[in-house]
Amino acid sequence: MNLSRCFSRVKGIALLAALLLTGCAALQETPPLTIQSLGPDTISPQSSLKAPVVWRAEATGGVPPLSYEFLCEDSNGPALRQQGLSSAWPWWPGRAGTYRIKVVVRDRIGNTVQSPWSPEFEITRPLIAVLPLQNLSRTKAPLAMIRTEIISRLKGAGFDLVADPDLQRFMARHRMRKVSGINGFLAEKLKEATGAEALLITTLELYDEQPPLKIALLCRLVSLAQSPEILWVDSVGLAGDDSPGLLGLGLIEEPEAMRSEALEGLVASLTRSLAGTQKPRFLPGKFMPKMTHGPQEDKLWQGKARVAVPPFYNVSDRKYGGEIMALHFLEALQESGRFTVVEPGVVHDELLRFRIIMDHGISIPQAEAMFSSFDADFVLSGKVFDYQDTKGHWGVPMVDFSAEMFDNQNRQLVWTSKSYNGGSDRVFFFDWGRITTASSMAAQMTRAIIGFLAQ
């Protein structure tokens, strides 16, 4: 009995010793943690418009999993920018300057190695051309003044801008009268002539100096290349009585103050976007489409889809309602991060080239022409039935439209939706939640649709 117990104890000890030895052997066999490489996916210098620059670190050895800390040094000193298991860091420098990057790698048991600081990586300020404003407001508006204010704010935010005489000379030489967008040919020429990397296109959607003051602007930044890409887009719609506050102290009664608030928001949004710090916006539940048709189970696309958005068919009394709605959809699509949108200037040129006149919407042959021209996965269009802003203090804005999306694969409608809302739809008591411009409402309605579609 004792002999057998003793024997089993010996066996147990032997097993434990074997296990420990195996562990030690494993430890001994683990190669030391080393960083093989650290580098960006593009060469220095780069414009801040080309962001993100992806830095990749390659480490070997150590006990997995390995964690990576990316440090970035600029004129303010080093700062930790990303920490985690990912060996890649998409870097949005945001502003011009000279940077150095370092990576610190740790393994599971605390071994740590760090790379030396990388050679200096230079980020240059993008040179931007600011086009004269497109006026879809149907009213006389101080377009030149608004443009001057935009330029001044952009300069204040640290952007380099193309000098006005250079831009005017270019526009005169190329007889460029259209300011609603740009095609590939002109984009390349503009880049050659001025050295600009991007073009800021601004559309004035609403301007009213009668109380309450109203302004609505749509702005987008387009890269100047053979195939212009939309880098950023945003809109703002404000009324002087949006936040009247206590005893009306919050009322905006000066047009300059109103313009200033609108432009401040837009320039801040552009700066955030280029710095990669733009936060995703919430999906406005009240503005969900009233009815939709789309695939129930299958996903319409994988990754990022390319979409062309021609002007909507306008049945409303609002002049340019179709163009404005298309721009709001463009904004929502681009903002979702799931789509690449074809620059409207390119779409406009192709529609002219193919002599496409959309009678009551897009026909299949027209959609086919657009698919082949833009190499698009989808064409999104629709009809606008109401796009009403109010005059004075009374009434609420109304927006009513339907959207349809054609699929390149089977040349059919794969998505339709119908939306209508009024500015008081979100109001529960008093005027809390009231929306005062059709532009703000359209932006939220399109965001709701695209958010719903992207999900």
Added chain:
Amino acid sequence: MAAAGPRPLANDVNIIEGGIDVRFAKVIMLSVIVALAAGCSLSPRTYHDQNMDFSIIQTVAVLPFANLTSHKNAEDRVRDVFMNMLLSTGGVYVLPAGEVARGISRSQIADGAAPAVEEIKKLGAVLGTDAVITGVLKEYGEVRSGTAAANVVSLSLQLMEVETGRVVWVGASTKGGISTKDRLLGGGGQPMNTITEEAVSELIKMLFKG
């Protein structure tokens, strides 16, 4: 203190002065009400061709509706709601409005809202559709009666198969209008979009019922 009178017998309660049984009177009244109500009730305003196999209809073109109202573009609004709702059912594929407009133009149909049989056949060939739907918008907008006002929509539709140009389904729906509540309490009835959706929804139910 009031003196309590003699309590009537149960039989006395059921007899009125003329000698008619109250229960009997109630039955007669109820019968009259039922008969009147039956007379007032609407017969289903729909027609289905019993010889038609509706399952073969996979693609439909909705032609522009005729507008008999004074509201500009009302037919476009109602047609858009109808096309969206019909497509949402998943039962049939509805051709996009732009494609239908192209078909009408290529088929040289003079009046897209009321095509002739030959035109329907031609349109079917051009668009590759199984059936076409035409519609007439009879009422759209506000109606008034005295001081009361409410929105109303009235729409009738026809489904025609393109091989023969035969009408295989007809339906009509009216929604909204001034209710007794509106007359008594005021109020402007339901929003136009809501009643349009109700009317279209009823028509689609009628269409798929057959």
